[in-house]
Each structure stands twice: as C-alpha cells, then as structure tokens.
Amino acid sequence: MMEKLSISAVKMELKKIISSNDPRLKEFRQDERKGVQLAIAQWQKKQDRQAALAEKYEEMSLFEKEKKEEGFRAICGIDEVGRGPLAGPVVAAAVILNDEHTILGLNDSKQLSVQKREELVAEIKKNARAIGIGEATAEEIDQLNIYQATKVAMQRAIDQLEIAPDCLLIDAMALDNGLPQEKIIKGDAKSVSIAAASIVAKVYRDEWMTNYGDKYPAYGFSKNAGYGTKEHLQAIEDQGVLPIHRKTFAPIKYK
Known part of the structure; x- marks a missing residue:
C-alpha cells in the first residue's frame, strides 16, 4: 500500500469518487483510522441518497414516457399554487421539459425547502423547452370562484408557452381547451413535469407576495x-383589507 494520505486528503479524494468500484475506495476501506471510516460512511450515505433520488425520478417519469410512446412530442406539466390563501393571486405554471433531462429532487413544491426550490428552478430553466406562467387576480377569484380562477390561470400559463403543447399532464384538474390531457391526483409528487410546474409556480408566487409585502410589512x-x-x-383587524385580499374568503367576507 502506498503511503497513507491524511484524513483531510482522503475526504478530498472521496469527493471525486462516483463509483463503488473505484480502486481508491477499496484502499480507503482498508484504512482503520476512525476518521477515514467515518468519511467513507458519509460518502456511502450520499451515494445511497443519490440512488434513491434517481429511482424516484424514474418513477416520476412514467407518465411522460407513456405519452411519448403514444406519439406526443410536447408534453406539458401544469400545476398551481395559491388556492387557499386569503390574499394574492392564484398562480399556475406550465412546463415542457427537454427530452433528455435529469433534475434529481423534483417533488411537490410544498415538500421542499426555500433553498431547494430555488436551486431546482435554476435546473428546470436549464432543462425546459418552454415555461409559461399565468395568474388570476384576487378580484378574478372573487368574481369567478377559486376553482374557475385556477383554470383561467392554467390556461394563461399554457398561452405563455413559446412552444404549443400537444399533451397536458395536469395536477387534479381538467381544462376545456380541446388538448389531449390527463388529470393526475397528487400529480406534483407523481410526474416530473407537474412537479417542475409546481416548483416554478411556488417560487414565482412567493416572490410576488414578498414584493407586495414590502409595501405592507405588517401583514407578513x-x-x-x-x-x-x-x-x-x-x-387585517388593525389596518384593514388590501386590494389583493380575496373578499369572498372567510373571515374577510364577514367584515
């Protein structure tokens, strides 16, 4: 065996190793130093985590694969955020991913941290053929009801796409627009395209609310x-209802 590397040097080498068959890994496993064994255990844990993410990604790509086998070439995932809040728009996103893409970690946006969502948005933008975002305002929500306003936001997101989709995968909704589509319950945890749309919509809406909140910090x-x-x-009690509040939502509608 060659002269032992320092533990910090071993950790640096482990960062470069991506295969369990790497000869360096075999050598490090024979090193009895506790620090080296701990570093190997951490490396293995990271590999296992990546393998689980890859497996999850494959599972979440099944709907898209089925549609490709049926001949569709511009498969669009659609999701919305903001149906439940008392204020702000409902926001929908439509995403058509590249044919070749691997964005590990895609999931329902509510299951991800703010930092992870922002990291994934950057990856989605690199791996998308087209992204569209649509809104329905608080006023439109009051006029139409939240369900119909959500449909409006979704159609607006589709209309913003630079590429016309030939098939839609939609989270728990159906749109009356004549396009072939599949309604998927909890789709943001089952389809990579819908998950991508969920994350794009969430990041966009959160930023929208933060910008508006800068004018009215008391509302948080x-x-x-x-x-x-x-x-x-x-x-609301102390300073009143704002223009972005939904007047038909309790408790605001009782004021």
Missing part, C-alpha cells in the same frame, strides 16, 4: 404567502 406576506396566520389576521 414574505413569511405567510397570504395565508391566514395570526400576524396576517391581526393586520
């Missing part, structure tokens, strides 16, 4: 995204 929009937190409800 940067933290609550318009949901009825204690801080938000107290601000």
Whole structure:
C-alpha cells in the first residue's frame, strides 16, 4: 500500500469518487483510522441518497414516457399554487421539459425547502423547452370562484408557452381547451413535469407576495404567502383589507 494520505486528503479524494468500484475506495476501506471510516460512511450515505433520488425520478417519469410512446412530442406539466390563501393571486405554471433531462429532487413544491426550490428552478430553466406562467387576480377569484380562477390561470400559463403543447399532464384538474390531457391526483409528487410546474409556480408566487409585502410589512406576506396566520389576521383587524385580499374568503367576507 502506498503511503497513507491524511484524513483531510482522503475526504478530498472521496469527493471525486462516483463509483463503488473505484480502486481508491477499496484502499480507503482498508484504512482503520476512525476518521477515514467515518468519511467513507458519509460518502456511502450520499451515494445511497443519490440512488434513491434517481429511482424516484424514474418513477416520476412514467407518465411522460407513456405519452411519448403514444406519439406526443410536447408534453406539458401544469400545476398551481395559491388556492387557499386569503390574499394574492392564484398562480399556475406550465412546463415542457427537454427530452433528455435529469433534475434529481423534483417533488411537490410544498415538500421542499426555500433553498431547494430555488436551486431546482435554476435546473428546470436549464432543462425546459418552454415555461409559461399565468395568474388570476384576487378580484378574478372573487368574481369567478377559486376553482374557475385556477383554470383561467392554467390556461394563461399554457398561452405563455413559446412552444404549443400537444399533451397536458395536469395536477387534479381538467381544462376545456380541446388538448389531449390527463388529470393526475397528487400529480406534483407523481410526474416530473407537474412537479417542475409546481416548483416554478411556488417560487414565482412567493416572490410576488414578498414584493407586495414590502409595501405592507405588517401583514407578513414574505413569511405567510397570504395565508391566514395570526400576524396576517391581526393586520387585517388593525389596518384593514388590501386590494389583493380575496373578499369572498372567510373571515374577510364577514367584515
């Protein structure tokens, strides 16, 4: 065996190793130093985590693969955020991913941290053929009801796409636009395209609410995204209803 590397040097080498068959790994496993064994255990844990993400990604690509086998070439995932809050728009995103893409970690946006969502948005933008974002305002939500306003936002997102989709995968909704489509319950955790749309919509809406909240800091929009937190409800009580509040949503409609 060659002269032992320092533990810090071993850790640096481990960062370069991507295969369990790497001869360096075999050599490190024979090193009895506790620090080296701990570093190998951490390396293995990371590999296992990556393998699980890859497996999950394959599972979440099944709907897209089925549609490709049926002959569709511009498969668009669609999802929305913001149906439940008391304030702000409902936002939908439509995403057509490249044929060759691997964006490990895609999931329902609600299951991801703010940092992870922002990292994934950057990856989605690199790996998407087209992205569209659509909104329905609080006023439109009051006029139409939240369900119909969500459909409006989704169609607007589709209309923003630079490429016309030939098939839609939609999270728990159906759109009356004549396009072939599949409604998938909990689709943001089952389809990579819908998950991508979920994340894009969430990041966009959170930023929208934060920007609006800068004008009205008492409402806490940067933290609550318009949901009825204690801080938000107290601000409504003390300072009143804002233009972006949904007047048909309780408790605002009772004021």
